[in-house]
Amino acid sequence: MEPARVLLVEDAETIRAAVESALTGAGHRVLALPDGERLERTLLDFRPDLVILDVMLPGRDGFELLQVVRRATTTGVVLLTARDAVDDRLRGFGEGADDYVTKPFVLAELVARVAAVLRRLGRTQPVVEVGDLVLDVDSGVVRRAGTAIELTATELKLLTFLAHRRDRVVGKAQLLTGVWGYDDYAANLVEVHISALRRKLEAHGPRLLHTVRGLGYVLRDGDG
Template identity: 75%
Template structure:
């Protein structure tokens, strides 16, 4: 479910954390500490969505929101510590698709990003890998036309892997993306991958591969 996201945030720890979280969620990310080159980034990078901090050096987020609306069809989410109702209303009336107040939980931010992208039609809602079809909206899985019943966690794991377009995903990435933390025992991932693999292989050849020392990949052919 890859989308291009532009993050404009002057606080380096937040910018880095958001960039990593979006990347681990399967998106392509460009980060900037300010909006001085926004027009160029909108034209050359062509983001599907822009995350704008409101309190930026130079042009603030409200001004950059106006620029984005005038020159791009990207979605916009404002990030700010200013939680006054007037500020939120100003952002929404100026054209923001959502408004997230700091401090925020990364998992919630990613969910809001993907909700906006989905409303805009910028996320693929049906993912295909070989003869496997994952319908994200319907929360259904079919292989070779045969329905496969998965638990909620198995479905989340499969959706994340299917959205990575054949890229290898490490255990820490999976722990963060699927369970929301990265300090739990590795065997949790192994147990769920093993169970998911059995269900998929009951209807065809192997799709979920282990890449020794690196992680896992979902694709229709063997190899790292």
């Protein structure tokens, strides 16, 4: 399955860059815009699976753009805004938004909410297999050679992140952003959880989670 296409419309440059990086790190194909002036054309050209709209935009606001999206497509929509009044949330849901995330937010939570909407739309891969490892993303069940493996919530998120990028090297900074939502560098945090996950996986078979010196980690079947 190809990566899900996510269109982000956010006027704050720092937020736009951080969200784009987190969603790209989560394996999505992202197009980020500072406003919705070209939204109609972008919807036709980019054909997003999900649109993230900041409500307080220059020119046409997020509620107006939500109506544009709903007239043109059936894609998922997540509203992103500092306006957390109940009336605003009800208006967003009433006009067709799938979720509503208020600022300030943790990047990992936004990534998880995007994944949940994409899952409901059938745009995620529910079962991932790497060698004899089978991960059911929806249920969180992990099996190796038919044997269930118990993982912590963080280990499951880490394995899911790596499994969706099987055979691709993932750096520590990318893992921190995609799994934990951290912008700061904390290499030891990644190393501790990678070691714990690796021990559990290797208790039931040969190595699948490999270290690529100086670059990061890769989940793949075979030596290396």
